[in-house]
Structures are given as C-alpha cells and as structure tokens.
Amino acid sequence: MLCSGHAACPGCMEALSARHVLARMGPDTIAVIPPSCMAIIAGPQPYSSLKIPVYQPTLEASAAAASGIRRALNATGRGQTQVLVLAGDGGTYDIGLQALSSAAERNEDMLYVCLDNEGYMNTGAQKSSSTPLYARTSSTPAGKLSRKKNLTAIIAAHGVPYTATASVGFMPDMLRKIDKAKAMRGFRLLTLLVPCVDGWGLPDDGGLRAARYAVECGAFPLYEVEHGTRYTVNHRERTRPVAEYLAVQKRYRGMSADETARLQAEVDAGWDWLMRLEGREAGQFAP
Numbered sequence: 211m212l213c214s215g216h217a218a219c220p221g222c223m224e225a226l227s228a229r230h231v232l233a234r235m236g237p238d239t240i241a242v243i244p245p246s247c248m249a250i251i252a253g254p255q256p257y258s259s260l261k262i263p264v265y266q267p268t269l270e271a272s273a274a275a276a277s278g279i280r281r282a283l284n285a286t287g288r289g290q291t292q293v294l295v296l297a298g299d300g301g302t303y304d305i306g307l308q309a310l311s312s313a314a315e316r317n318e319d320m321l322y323v324c325l326d327n328e329g330y331m332n333t334g335a336q337k338s339s340s341t342p343l344y345a346r347t348s349s350t351p352a353g354k355l356s357r358k359k360n361l362t363a364i365i366a367a368h369g370v371p372y373t374a375t376a377s378v379g380f381m382p383d384m385l386r387k388i389d390k391a392k393a394m395r396g397f398r399l400l401t402l403l404v405p406c407v408d409g410w411g412l413p414d415d416g417g418l419r420a421a422r423y424a425v426e427c428g429a430f431p432l433y434e435v436e437h438g439t440r441y442t443v444n445h446r447e448r449t450r451p452v453a454e455y456l457a458v459q460k461r462y463r464g465m466s467a468d469e470t471a472r473l474q475a476e477v478d479a480g481w482d483w484l485m486r487l488e489g490r491e492a493g494q495f496a497p
C-alpha cells in the first residue's frame with residue numbers, strides 16, 4: 211500500500227508505521243494527510259507513494275476534511291469505505307486540535323492516526339505541545355520547559371469509542387490495535403510514537419530501539435481507552451530507568467542529573483495516574 215522510493219529519511223519510523231497502518235486498513239480506504247513529513251512521504255500531487263486516494267487539507271483541517279469525506283461517502287452508498295487521517299503531532303496536538311475535538315464530539319466515523327514524532331519535524335524540528343519536558347528542539351535549544359500534552363486522555367474525555375497509544379517497537383500490539391480500531395465505527399484515535407532519526411538525533415538504525423525504550427521506561431505507556439472510561443494498560447512492566455532512554459538520543463544531550471531526576475519523577479507520576487485510572491474502572495479506586 212506504500213510504494214518504495216518515497217521521500218522519507220533513511221531509517222524513518224514514520225514510514226515504517228504508515229506502511230503497517232495502510233497494509234492493515236486495506237485498499238477500500240481514503241487517506242487524509244495534512245502538511246507534515248507524511249505529506250512529503252506521500253508525495254506532491256499528481257504523484258503519490260500511496261496506492262489509495264489521498265486528500266491533502268490545510269494543517270488545521272484534517273478532522274473537518276475527513277468528516278466531509280465521510281459524509282460524502284455515506285451519501286453515495288459507500289459507507290463501508292474507511293476514512294483514515296495520517297497527521298503529525300503538530301497538526302494534531304496543536305494546530306488541528308479544534309477540528310479534532312469537534313469531530314470527536316460529533317463522533318464522526320473515522321480512524322485518526324497521529325504520527326507522533328514529538329515535534330514539527332518537516333519544518334526543521336521545532337517544539338510542539340507533544341514535545342516532552344527538557345527535550346531540545348530548534349525552537350527550545352536549551353530544552354523545553356513544559357510537559358508533553360496528553361492527547362489520548364484529552365480525546366478519550368470526549369467519550370469516543372476508542373483511543374489508544376502504540377509504538378512501532380511493539381509491533382504485535384500496534385497491529386492488534388489497528389485491527390481493533392478498523393473493526394469499530396465512530397471516532398477512533400491511535401497515537402503512534404514514531405522516533406524521528408533527524409529531530410531526535412538518532413543513528414539511522416536507532417529508531418526501533420528508541421521506540422522500545424520509550425515504552426520500557428514508561429515515558430510512552432501503551433494503553434487503550436474504550437468509551438472514555440475503560441483504561442487498559444497493555445505493557446505493564448517498566449524495565450529501564452528513563453536515563454537509558456535519554457542516552458540513546460541527542461535531543462537530551464547535556465541534561466543535568468537534577469533534570470534527569472525530575473523527568474524520571476514526572477514519568478513515575480504519569481504512570482501512577484494511569485494505574486489509578488485503570489483501577490478506577492475495575493472498581494479498585496474511588497476518584
């Protein structure tokens with residue numbers, strides 16, 4: 211579904227993730243791809259590296275464009291065709307959030323995949339609200355001073371059928387979630403962590419390792435939320451300190467021991483929050 215010869219950097223995890231998403235979604239799918247690395251990978255019209263129709267909206271409008279395509283398909287008897295958004299974190303956490311929230315509130319029937327490389331990578335690796343605390347970007351050269359926004363929980367709070375995180379470093383979990391989301395109807399969001407070789411300062415063959423370490427240290431937990439309340443954590447073991455995840459990337463170079471300890475504490479707090487939400491659904495926790 212994704213042709214070879216596209217314009218991704220060598221070793222790009224976004225291209226690898228998109229290839230698997232597209233393969234699972236199948237040919238009866240229309241893709242909506244706003245400005246982002248994925249739009250470069252998909253190619254400039256009239257050329258395309260995707261074997262399905264692609265619509266490229268403005269950076270703000272992915273979820274609105276996908277809503278319109280969905281309704282046009284329904285009106286012409288093509289309700290079975292999947293509408294798939296492939297958008298970056300800048301176009302999702304920040305610039306497209308208003309349209310995204312509206313589509314979630316209306317429970318529009320689409321699968322929205324956020325290819326989360328934690329920055330505006332296509333335009334030179336500026337920070338987004340998905341960039342984690344202390345990460346260096348071209349617009350935060352001394353390290354970001356605010357934390358990563360929790361998109362999954364924000365959209366889950368709209369009460370939509372399905373939101374989940376996934377990482378290409380845990381492929382069976384990722385493929386299961388794509389299949390599960392595809393089989394559902396209504397608004398579905400998958401946030402895929404896609405380590406960026408260029409923006410994170412990784413070696414060309416370092417993407418998968420970063421994708422695994424992020425989960426194993428708890429910085430990017432794998433979980434899914436059904437109907438806004440039922441939280442399930444999919445990878446429960448934390449087998450590394452955050453410091454090991456930071457060490458494989460140049461975007462955290464020069465961090466002090468104090469900053470590393472603060473980031474570890476923030477990851478620990480995020481993990482506890484997730485455990486409480488999961489327990490609350492099981493009746494073990496009174497909010």
Ligand SMILES: Cc1ncc(C[n+]2csc(CCOP(=O)(O)OP(=O)(O)O)c2C)c(N)n1
Nearest residue numbers: 245246247269298299300301329330331332
């Ligand atoms: C409203 C608006 N602002 C800025 C841009 C310029 N722009 C194009 S792609 C891009 C980066 C998008 O970042 P993200 O969505 O995270 O995708 P990535 O490039 O990281 O894959 C920006 C800022 C634009 N197209 N529209």
Ligand code: SF4
Nearest residue numbers: 218219222247406407
């Ligand atoms: S800048 Fe990053 S996300 Fe974009 S194509 Fe290159 S490696 Fe992939």
Ligand SMILES: [Mg+2]
Nearest residue numbers: 298299329331
């Ligand atoms: Mg991005």
